[in-house]
Amino acid sequence: xxxxxxxxxxxxxxxxxxxxxxxxxxxxxxxxxxxxxxxxxxxxxxxxxxxxxxxxxxxxxxxxxxxxxxxxxxxxxxxxxxxxxxxxxxxxxxxxxxxxxxxxxxxxxxxxxxxxxxxxxxxxxxxxxxxxxxxxxxxxxxxxxxxxxxxxxxxxxxxxxxxxxxxxxxxxxxxxxxxxxxxxxxxxxxxxxxxxxxxxxxxxxxxxxxxxxxxxxxxxxxxxxxxxxxxxxxxxxxxxxxxxxxxxxxxxxxxxxxxxxxxxxxxxxxxxxxxxxxxxx
Amino acid sequence: xxxxxxxxxxxxxxxxxxxxxxxxxxxxxxxxxxxxxxxxxxxxxxxxxxxxxxxxxxxxxxxxxx
Amino acid sequence: xxxxxxxxxxxxxxxxxxxxxxxxxxxxxxxxxxxxxxxxxxxxxxxxxxxxxxxxxxxxxxxxxxxxxxxxxxxxxxxxxxxxxxxxxxxxxxxxxxxxxxxxxxxxxxxxxxxxxxxxxxxxxxxxxxxxxxxxxxxxxxxxxxxxxxxxxxxxxxxxxxxxxxxxxxxxxxxxxxxxxxxxxxxxxxxxxxxxxxxxxxxxxxxxxxxxxxxxxxxxxxxxxxxxxxxxxxxxxxxxxxxxxxxxxxxxxxxxxxxxxxxxxxxxxxxxxxxxxxxxxxxxxxxxxxxxxxxxxxxxxxxxxxxxxxxxxxxxxxxxxxxxxxxxxxxxxxxxxxxxxxxxxxxxxxxxxxxxxxxxxxxxxxxxxxxxxxxxxxx
Numbered sequence: 251x252x253x254x255x256x257x258x259x260x261x262x263x264x265x266x267x268x269x270x271x272x273x274x275x276x277x278x279x280x281x282x283x284x285x286x287x288x289x290x291x292x293x294x295x296x297x298x299x300x301x302x303x304x305x306x307x308x309x310x311x312x313x314x315x316x317x318x319x320x321x322x323x324x325x326x327x328x329x330x331x332x333x334x335x336x337x338x339x340x341x342x343x344x345x346x347x348x349x350x351x352x353x354x355x356x357x358x359x360x361x362x363x364x365x366x367x368x369x370x371x372x373x374x375x376x377x378x379x380x381x382x383x384x385x386x387x388x389x390x391x392x393x394x395x396x397x398x399x400x401x402x403x404x405x406x407x408x409x410x411x412x413x414x415x416x417x418x419x420x421x422x423x424x425x426x427x428x429x430x431x432x433x434x435x436x437x438x439x440x441x442x443x444x445x446x447x448x449x450x451x452x453x454x455x456x457x458x459x460x461x462x463x464x465x466x467x468x469x470x471x472x473x474x475x476x477x478x479x480x481x482x483x484x485x486x487x488x489x490x491x492x493x494x495x496x497x498x499x500x501x502x503x504x505x506x507x508x509x510x511x512x513x514x515x516x517x518x519x520x521x522x523x524x525x526x527x528x529x530x531x
Numbered sequence: 532x533x534x535x536x537x538x539x540x541x542x543x544x545x546x547x548x549x550x551x552x553x554x555x556x557x558x559x560x561x562x563x564x565x566x567x568x569x570x571x572x573x574x575x576x577x578x579x580x581x582x583x584x585x586x587x588x589x590x591x592x593x594x595x596x597x
Numbered sequence: 598x599x600x601x602x603x604x605x606x607x608x609x610x611x612x613x614x615x616x617x618x619x620x621x622x623x624x625x626x627x628x629x630x631x632x633x634x635x636x637x638x639x640x641x642x643x644x645x646x647x648x649x650x651x652x653x654x655x656x657x658x659x660x661x662x663x664x665x666x667x668x669x670x671x672x673x674x675x676x677x678x679x680x681x682x683x684x685x686x687x688x689x690x691x692x693x694x695x696x697x698x699x700x701x702x703x704x705x706x707x708x709x710x711x712x713x714x715x716x717x718x719x720x721x722x723x724x725x726x727x728x729x730x731x732x733x734x735x736x737x738x739x740x741x742x743x744x745x746x747x748x749x750x751x752x753x754x755x756x757x758x759x760x761x762x763x764x765x766x767x768x769x770x771x772x773x774x775x776x777x778x779x780x781x782x783x784x785x786x787x788x789x790x791x792x793x794x795x796x797x798x799x800x801x802x803x804x805x806x807x808x809x810x811x812x813x814x815x816x817x818x819x820x821x822x823x824x825x826x827x828x829x830x831x832x833x834x835x836x837x838x839x840x841x842x843x844x845x846x847x848x849x850x851x852x853x854x855x856x857x858x859x860x861x862x863x864x865x866x867x868x869x870x871x872x873x874x875x876x877x878x879x880x881x882x883x884x885x886x887x888x889x890x891x892x893x894x895x896x897x898x899x900x901x902x903x904x905x906x907x908x909x910x911x912x913x914x915x916x917x918x919x920x921x922x923x924x925x926x927x928x929x930x931x932x933x934x935x936x937x938x939x940x941x942x943x944x945x946x947x948x949x950x951x952x953x954x955x956x957x958x959x960x961x962x963x964x965x966x967x968x969x970x971x972x973x974x975x976x
Contacts (some may be wrong), residue, residue, distance in 0.1 A: 252544060253582065253591035264836060265544075266587055272548030276586030300821030305664075316825050316836060321818040323667060324827040326659065326690050332657035336664025336672070337818065339648050340622050343818050344668065359738075362660075365653035432554075434583040460548075473553040476584070480554075518648060525643035 259283040261319045267312060272472025274431030275378050276455030277313045281434055281455070282349065282376055285441040286320075295446070302345045305334040307359060309349045310360075311351035311378035318349075328359030331366045334373050342372070345445060352379040352393040356414050360392070363414075364421035367450050371514035374444045374489035375452040377414055380459035388462030397432035399466045415454040419507040426506045431458055432479035433503045436486075440505065449513045456483065535595040536577050542566040544589035551581035558565055604779030607742045607767060608633035608675075610778055611701060612641060615673050618753035619788055620699070621647035622672040624661035626654055626680060629713045630769045631703035634675040653682035662698045663691050665784065667826060669791065669817025671753055675701035678720050679710065681727065689728030690828045691762040692851065695804070695813065699752045701765040703772040704881075706932075706959040715959030716769035718881055721936040724764045725910050731848060733855040736764035736864055736910035739883035747948075748907065754789035755862060759854055759955025760812050766909055767931065770961065777796040791815055802833040804847075805942045806848045811854030855911060865916045869895065870902030874925040877969060878904045878941050883930050883962060890967035901971055912940040926974055927951045928966055950974075 256262065260283065269275050289297035302320045306312035315322040325333045330348045332342040336345045348355075355363050355377055366373060382400060383389040390400035392412045400407060422431035425447040429437030437455055444451035458464065458475035469475050484492065486504030547565035559574035560567055560581060567590060569575060582591045604857055605613070611634055625631075635651065643651045648665075652658040663671040676684060681702045691698055704720045706712035717885060718725075724736040726752055734809045737752050739745040756763040772793040792814045796807050803824040804813045812835075816822045827838040830844035838844055855862065866884075869891055879887045884905055895900040904920060904927075906913045929938040938953045945951055954970045956962050 252538075252541065252588040253593065255584075256588045261836075266546070269586065271546035272550060273586055276588065277584055279587065280583070300823070301819055316827060321825075322825045323664075323818075324825070324829070326686055326828055328657060329660040329687060332652065332660035333664035334651070335650070335657070336542075336622070336624060336661030336666075338664075340648055340665035341668040341819055342671040361653050362657050365657070367553075376820070431586075432584070432619055472548045472550055472586075476550060476554070490783050490829075518643075522643045522646060523817055525640075526646075529644045531637070 252485050255280075255283060255287060259286060259319055260317050265315055267317055269310060270461040272458070272460045273310070274380065274459070274472070275311060275314065277431045277434060278376065278378050278437070278455045278457055279317065279349070281429070281438040282347070282441055283318065284438045285445060288442055289445060297525045301343060302336055302347065304347050304349060305337065306349045307351070307354035308385070309351040309354045309383065310380070311349060312354060314349040314378070328354055328357070329362065330374065331359060331362040331373065332355065333363070335371055338371055338373055338389055339515055339518065342519070346373050347445065348373055348375040350377055352376060352377060352381065352390040352414065353383050356392045356412050356417065358492065363418060367418045367421035367423035367452070369514045370422060370424055371448045372448060374441070374447075375449055376441060376444070377452070377454045378457045379414060379454055380457040380463060382459050382463040384459050384462055388466055401466075415452060415506050418452040422450070422511070423452050423507070424449035424509045424511050427453045428501065428503055428506060429453055429455040430479040430483045430503055431456065432476045433483060433485060436503050443505070447508070448516070451510060536592045537595050538569055538575050538577065538581070538590065539593050540567055540569060540590045542589070544587050546587050546589075548586065550584050550586065554584055555581055600779045602779050604775055605742055605778045606633060607739070607745050607771040607774050608703065609637050610742045610745040611675070611749050611765070611767065612637040614646065614749035615699065615753065616645060616647070617786060618639055618750040619671045619785070620673050620753065621645070622662065622665035622670045623647070623649045623674065624652050624658040624665070624672070625676065626652055626658050628677045628680045630705055630772050631675045631677050631701065633772070634703070643976050649863065655680035656687060659684040659687035659700070662688060663696045666696045666698045669695070669793070671757070671858040673699040673701065675703065677703050677705045681720055681723060685727040686780045688762055689730060689732055692728065692732040692734070693828055694826050694945055695760040695815070695851070696761050696762070697760055697815075698764055699749070699756055700966050701767060702767065704768040706957065712959035714769070716882060716932055716961060717957060718883065718932040718938070719934070720766065721909065721931070721933065724766050725918070728837050731852065733761055733851050734764065734910045735761060735855065735908070736765040736766050739771055740866075740881055740905065741771065742774055744776050745771060746778055746780065750786060750788065752767060753786065757789045757791045758812070759858070760815060761855070764910070766880040766881065793817065803826060803835045804831065804833045806850065810856065811850055833936040837880055846914065859911060859915070861915045863911065863916065866903070866905040866907055867906070868903035870904060870920065873900045873902030873923070875901045875928060875974065876904045876920060876924050877901060877928045877930055877967070878934070878937065879930045880906050880909050880937060883932055886962050886964045887930055887967060889964040890971065893964065893968050894971050899971060899975060906937070909937070912937070914944050917941065917944050921948050923943050924971045927969060928954060928974060930954045930962060932956050932962065
């Protein structure tokens, strides 16, 4: 029987999960659980587990909601952030965490992503970004690199990929970060900071899909793909100490943007006060 | 809190991806018949990297019973 | 005490009735001819401590409404045909996951963008079959501004009672009509609260229903229950199932919770029907012209009455069937190409002639046309 952490925060009856051997999603889901445990255990934060709501869309990533032992809702494809917006506005005291994938949040759900970021509503979005549609068997997604192969890109992908964190930042997200399945401690800390952040936060976590993306693109198995992350994705402390030359071909694992801007539901509470004062209540 | 700990592996949960084996800093793990296995308990320094990176929650550190 | 009538638009009455029913969350997207509902919600909801949000699109509006509802808040969205099409996937999610909410469709003319400011009733079948897969539907259609106020309250009540989205099928005629409305006092209204306590017994699985019952209790999120909601076929614990037997039992219960409660759900207005040999079947904004035509027909000695489904889905099949033996013919009048007509034909066509008068060019059917049609039918 697995560890105390898994017992405590996962629905043990529904594990082992459906993900393939070597899929990065299980690692990222554990990072989310560790981040939540830290916030629950932290006497300064004292996060109430009963107030945490996990929301997901459709796809491999989105099965995570059903495994996590919180109030959870597995919604429709692309709409997790829109469902989450309704939950958060209706009950701002809830800590709403969206677990989504690259296709779910940046293709079919791209509109909801940018507008939730624009509103700066206090959701924490964690993307399980594996560069591919895994559940349907390996079609190219908005994050599949140009030139890569997929079942729907048999001659190589000619699309240009999104950087989801930059997309969210450009749309106004006040906390954006990049993590990876390999960098568990750093990613856990970024998720923890994202949950603590008052405003829209997005942590784009690079997962690995050895079954479809890895195999199609001769990237090896899970080990080789994580090895790539280890070598090419660099935690902030080391990344910022590197020369421009050394940074070439490397990706930062860390916070990308962190700014202050009024959070949407807090602003709505003020709007209610104004409306009621005007109505003479 | 910081009592003695041990590494536990559950072959029933292991899908044999080999991640724990590959990234163990002491090379203390191996795959035997597609299941992760602690080949040398003396090499294990209880760093927990295998637990953190196991996608299937099949390996973890546990407090030793008194 | 006599109450004063206030002048109100149908769309406004929809909002005021919804607030009286306890609606405290609205998510929507601007679309003619329903936009006044969003505008009025933006003004009124904060005044009563509720929340209004203009979402980025129709899909998001439907999703946000379902999200709000799972936290225990009564929620509504409103749209017109094009937006109603866009809401359909999440509407189906609401049916399967059993999330109460009210979806208002102020119908306008045409497929696609059509005639945005012109009346029509072309979404009648979409209200029943708009989302994919077999699913239960309750749809109500008001015929006047006064009725809009009371009927939207009933829409919320049925939604909470049966744990299902309810479609409020308005049309441009009623939505933009202004007339005097007498607002009932709060003490005159029956407001259903959500059934949030578990059914008797030790079974606390979130979709558990005792034998002979159909509607599971619904605990709001955020109270430490830690349960799961999914759009996948699920078992009583709320988790996905691969079992055909379990999925089949779920789908059957969803249909039966409506089908076994038709008397509670179905409302029909009958007008001058008792001695009639001709029944005019109509709904929503067409009703006023029909009643006017019937009055003229009666003055001319014709025995004509009206059969108006207020609950338009499920179609009041048994109620219509009970009327057939006294009738010689039926005329269906709708602002479409013949949609409720199909239901009436299904129920009555083998027994008596069913004729149709429809319009779908964005103009309103005048009483004179209905009267003329009635004369032709009497031969």
